[in-house]
Amino acid sequence: MLEKHKLTEQFYIKGKVDSVSAVNTKLIKNHILSNFMLANRYDDPQYWYMKEYVKVPYHQHIQWTQDWLRDHYRLEHGQTLVPTPIDSIRGIIQQTGEQVNTHHNVKDWHLAESPEVTCLYTVSTGPKKSEIVFEYDDGRNKHRRWSVPLEQDQFILFSSNTSFYITKNENKDFLVNLSLQFQLI
Amino acid sequence: MAHFAKLGVNGKVIAVHGLDNDQMLNADGQEDESVGQQRLQQIHGWPAQMWIKTSYNTRNNTYYNADGSEGDQSKKLRGNYAGIGYTYDEDNNMFFTKQPYASWTKNTSTASWDSPITYPSVTDDGQDPVVFTYTISWNETGYQADNSKGWEATKSNDSSDPKTIHDWNGSAWISR
Numbered sequence: 001m002l003e004k005h006k007l008t009e010q011f012y013i014k015g016k017v018d019s020v021s022a023v024n025t026k027l028i029k030n031h032i033l034s035n036f037m038l039a040n041r042y043d044d045p046q047y048w049y050m051k052e053y054v055k056v057p058y059h060q061h062i063q064w065t066q067d068w069l070r071d072h073y074r075l076e077h078g079q080t081l082v083p084t085p086i087d088s089i090r091g092i093i094q095q096t097g098e099q100v101n102t103h104h105n106v107k108d109w110h111l112a113e114s115p116e117v118t119c120l121y122t123v124s125t126g127p128k129k130s131e132i133v134f135e136y137d138d139g140r141n142k143h144r145r146w147s148v149p150l151e152q153d154q155f156i157l158f159s160s161n162t163s164f165y166i167t168k169n170e171n172k173d174f175l176v177n178l179s180l181q182f183q184l185i
Numbered sequence: 186m187a188h189f190a191k192l193g194v195n196g197k198v199i200a201v202h203g204l205d206n207d208q209m210l211n212a213d214g215q216e217d218e219s220v221g222q223q224r225l226q227q228i229h230g231w232p233a234q235m236w237i238k239t240s241y242n243t244r245n246n247t248y249y250n251a252d253g254s255e256g257d258q259s260k261k262l263r264g265n266y267a268g269i270g271y272t273y274d275e276d277n278n279m280f281f282t283k284q285p286y287a288s289w290t291k292n293t294s295t296a297s298w299d300s301p302i303t304y305p306s307v308t309d310d311g312q313d314p315v316v317f318t319y320t321i322s323w324n325e326t327g328y329q330a331d332n333s334k335g336w337e338a339t340k341s342n343d344s345s346d347p348k349t350i351h352d353w354n355g356s357a358w359i360s361r
Binding site: 018020021022023060061064067071072074075 | 226230231235269
């Protein structure tokens with residue numbers, strides 16, 4: 001008998017919120033952009049990468065997105081996604097020519113408020129697709145990369161400790177992503 | 186407090202939410218499921234027809250009082266109190282647990298699943314005091330290979346390794 005036990009895993013899950021849901025990504029996009037115009041960028045000297053994110057306050061359609069993810073993740077995987085105590089809702093805006101540099105979302109000196117699962121929800125993209133590129137080690141296969149194109153209205157859930165970057169926005173319009181941070185219970 | 190099951194697009198229950206009874210009163214002051222569904226759509230952005238009222242006190246198509254005794258059966262609703270992963274059977278207007286095995290069929294009288302072979306009537310050695318009980322389980326693979334078999338058991342006092350398996354033949358346990 002060979003009993004295999006998985007000690008850890010890094011994953012990503014991609015999908016779309018059901019069309020019957022009232023979630024409207026245009027409203028979410030406008031909400032994120034309006035906060036971007038207010039220069040609501042994070043600024044945390046301990047975690048440089050927070051500058052990649054825009055503060056986004058509550059919005060009903062973001063709440064409905066969180067609800068959808070929570071309900072369906074729980075049904076499929078038996079654990080509940082709960083928003084992190086702080087900074088659980090963020091925006092990522094890439095202007096033309098901008099990229100998001102490599103980072104992960106676990107704050108090494110603030111583990112209690114760090115996420116376990118991150119969601120990247122693409123609420124506005126142009127015809128030229130950017131990609132999220134995950135960087136990970138797999139045993140002795142070091143420095144591996146896996147890229148996933150960012151599609152309109154598609155979400156990607158992934159392990160928050162996985163480093164990633166987002167390639168350059170080559171469109172005239174902004175690339176707008178909603179970033180949601182969750183813990184698991 | 187009323188409870189509503191939130192259905193996913195495949196008919197599976199993805200959540201159960203509570204709603205104050207005064208949130209589901211119609212113009213005549215009567216509780217109306219459709220009013221509750223509309224209210225939940227407003228709150229959660231999920232279509233009204235995908236919220237189905239469920240009864241906390243109903244299970245196996247029987248209504249129970251808070252103390253566990255059987256209550257007024259006119260109050261039973263939709264077979265079972267819905268849970269995450271249950272399926273809403275629109276034709277029978279009932280919630281069912283997940284089908285345990287492919288060969289088991291719905292019983293709409295009890296809002297549960299029936300095995301193709303009746304559960305064994307012998308569950309212990311019949312002595313007083315009981316010396317051993319049978320640890321009984323369903324073997325779907327065995328049933329698919331031979332439709333006369335399905336229930337199998339081991340004796341609780343069997344210290345052999347592996348334990349001797351017994352098959353139920355409809356009236357007695359037969360050692361394999």
